[in-house]
Amino acid sequence: MEAAAIAVKNLVVTRGGRRVLHQLNVDIPRGHITGLLGPSGCGKTTLMRCVVGVQRVESGTVTVLGDAAGSAALRRRVGYVTQSPSVYADLSVADNLSYFASLFGASKQRVRKTMSDVELSDSANQLVSQLSGGQRTRVSLACALISEPELLVLDEPTVGLDPVLRAQLWQQFHELADSGVTVLLSSHVMDEATHCHRLLLMRDGSFVADDTPDALLSQTATLDLESAFLALVSDRTDSQEA
Amino acid sequence: MSLRIATMTVWRVLNQLRRDRRTVALLLIMPSVLMTLLRYVFDGSPMVFDHIGVTLLGIFPFIVMFLVTSVAMLRERTSGTLERLLTTPISKLDLLVGYGTAFALVAAVQTLLTCATTLWLLDLHVCGNLSFVIGISVADAVLGAALGLLVSAFAATEFQAVQFMPAIVLPQLLLCGLFAPRDSMASWLDAASSLMPLSYVVEALSEVARHAEATAILWRDLGIVVGLIGVCLVLAAVTLRRKTP
Numbered sequence: 001m002e003a004a005a006i007a008v009k010n011l012v013v014t015r016g017g018r019r020v021l022h023q024l025n026v027d028i029p030r031g032h033i034t035g036l037l038g039p040s041g042c043g044k045t046t047l048m049r050c051v052v053g054v055q056r057v058e059s060g061t062v063t064v065l066g067d068a069a070g071s072a073a074l075r076r077r078v079g080y081v082t083q084s085p086s087v088y089a090d091l092s093v094a095d096n097l098s099y100f101a102s103l104f105g106a107s108k109q110r111v112r113k114t115m116s117d118v119e120l121s122d123s124a125n126q127l128v129s130q131l132s133g134g135q136r137t138r139v140s141l142a143c144a145l146i147s148e149p150e151l152l153v154l155d156e157p158t159v160g161l162d163p164v165l166r167a168q169l170w171q172q173f174h175e176l177a178d179s180g181v182t183v184l185l186s187s188h189v190m191d192e193a194t195h196c197h198r199l200l201l202m203r204d205g206s207f208v209a210d211d212t213p214d215a216l217l218s219q220t221a222t223l224d225l226e227s228a229f230l231a232l233v234s235d236r237t238d239s240q241e242a
Numbered sequence: 243m244s245l246r247i248a249t250m251t252v253w254r255v256l257n258q259l260r261r262d263r264r265t266v267a268l269l270l271i272m273p274s275v276l277m278t279l280l281r282y283v284f285d286g287s288p289m290v291f292d293h294i295g296v297t298l299l300g301i302f303p304f305i306v307m308f309l310v311t312s313v314a315m316l317r318e319r320t321s322g323t324l325e326r327l328l329t330t331p332i333s334k335l336d337l338l339v340g341y342g343t344a345f346a347l348v349a350a351v352q353t354l355l356t357c358a359t360t361l362w363l364l365d366l367h368v369c370g371n372l373s374f375v376i377g378i379s380v381a382d383a384v385l386g387a388a389l390g391l392l393v394s395a396f397a398a399t400e401f402q403a404v405q406f407m408p409a410i411v412l413p414q415l416l417l418c419g420l421f422a423p424r425d426s427m428a429s430w431l432d433a434a435s436s437l438m439p440l441s442y443v444v445e446a447l448s449e450v451a452r453h454a455e456a457t458a459i460l461w462r463d464l465g466i467v468v469g470l471i472g473v474c475l476v477l478a479a480v481t482l483r484r485k486t487p
């Protein structure tokens with residue numbers, strides 16, 4: 001079997017004096033969409049920061065595409081979209097994309113292609129500060145897509161978007177996965193989870209499940225993932241109290 | 243380091259600045275306006291204006307570039323773009339040199355305007371070569387920018403960044419020789435002032451003001467200023483962490 005895209009071993013992270021990730025272990029397969037789901041504050045962003053190598057970790061290892069997370073070789077191969085859009089609000093859409101393209105030596109043609117992929121060609125010359133929230137999210141996404149990364153780490157990419165746009169983005173994520181890109185994305189909304197190939201359910205800095213959406217439903221004998229998550233959490237609480 | 247990435251960063255920073263018309267106007271015009279004000283404050287004593295004016299040619303760009311650069315870099319950090327950049331192939335030095343160069347270019351334009359106003363319109367008298375005045379002022383502006391980049395690593399908010407101005411620049415202003423000659427200060431203050439970058443800028447400028455030819459002290463001071471720019475940039479690169487808590 002091909003080595004995992006992301007291998008996390010005994011990962012412990014402390015932030016602000018509190019332990020935020022507790023001894024995490026997981027292998028994330030290549031070419032799949034893996035959804036990291038869990039309530040706000042459970043540690044999704046922190047785990048993603050570990051994967052892209054900007055989080056100081058206390059112990060444990062994170063291996064990404066065969067190299068230590070954050071190593072120089074990975075910076076061309078991994079794309080990261082932060083939770084709040086991190087683009088230059090005082091530049092136009094095209095200027096933002098061109099700048100990020102220049103960091104990777106990507107062509108002008110690639111800039112145009114990416115811009116049309118996220119349907120922003122019409123707003124190319126608009127300042128980002130004048131865009132709607134959904135448009136800003138797409139600019140931020142486009143800045144990560146521009147380098148054609150092998151691994152795409154997306155922190156809550158569809159939060160606050162309208163349903164049409166959300167559907168479009170999911171279609172795009174699936175096209176990327178079909179072309180071999182590994183996608184790791186997070187959400188605190190459970191109904192997003194059905195679109196993922198694989199789910200990692202997280203709570204208070206630990207995983208409570210790692211399986212396909214269908215397996216989770218049948219395992220918990222529930223009809224939707226929201227109930228499945230609640231069932232898994234209460235199971236765990238019961239067994240801890242027992 | 244990649245020349246391409248650093249150059250594109252210069253463009254990007256200038257492009258951002260260009261959209262902020264009011265800041266550009268203030269940056270370019272303010273020092274000239276203040277110099278004009280000063281000229282008429284010392285209307286009756288042109289000798290005093292000659293002395294203070296040439297010193298201020300070194301002080302204005304330093305303060306302005308320090309402030310602007312530290313706030314710009316802090317903005318990069320708080321907007322999340324810094325975190326994102328550090329996951330891309332850009333090196334820390336590319337980013338810092340990009341910022342430093344962008345603001346150095348702005349500083350060069352600012353300095354040319356201020357020098358033009360002061361030397362020709364306001365008749366400030368210097369004995370030495372004008373190109374030295376301009377060269378020192380630009381080096382000094384870059385020093386301000388480099389120090390701003392370094393200091394912004396220690397500021398969590400824009401309030402803090404602005405407070406670094408009185409904390410780091412005002413002591414240098416007091417001790418640089420503008421208010422009293424350095425050798426007339428208490429000896430411990432004189433010693434302290436010789437550790438401060440601005441002292442060398444002011445000394446170099448007053449050498450140009452008093453001597454027709456470039457002096458050894460002038461060259462030494464200019465060397466120190468250029469060296470300090472390098473030291474600040476390297477320290478800024480060291481304090482800029484890819485991994486944060």
Ligand SMILES: Nc1ncnc2c1ncn2[C@@H]1O[C@H](COP(=O)(O)OP(=O)(O)O)[C@@H](O)[C@H]1O
Nearest residue numbers: 015016020039040041042043044045046047487
């Ligand atoms: N910069 C920070 N400093 C200290 N603690 C933080 C910081 N950012 C997040 N935390 C804490 O880490 C925990 C996990 O946060 P986060 O990973 O952002 O969760 P999520 O993305 O799942 O909402 C939370 O308890 C949060 O309070």
Ligand SMILES: [Mg+2]
Nearest residue numbers: 044045083155
């Ligand atoms: Mg989060």
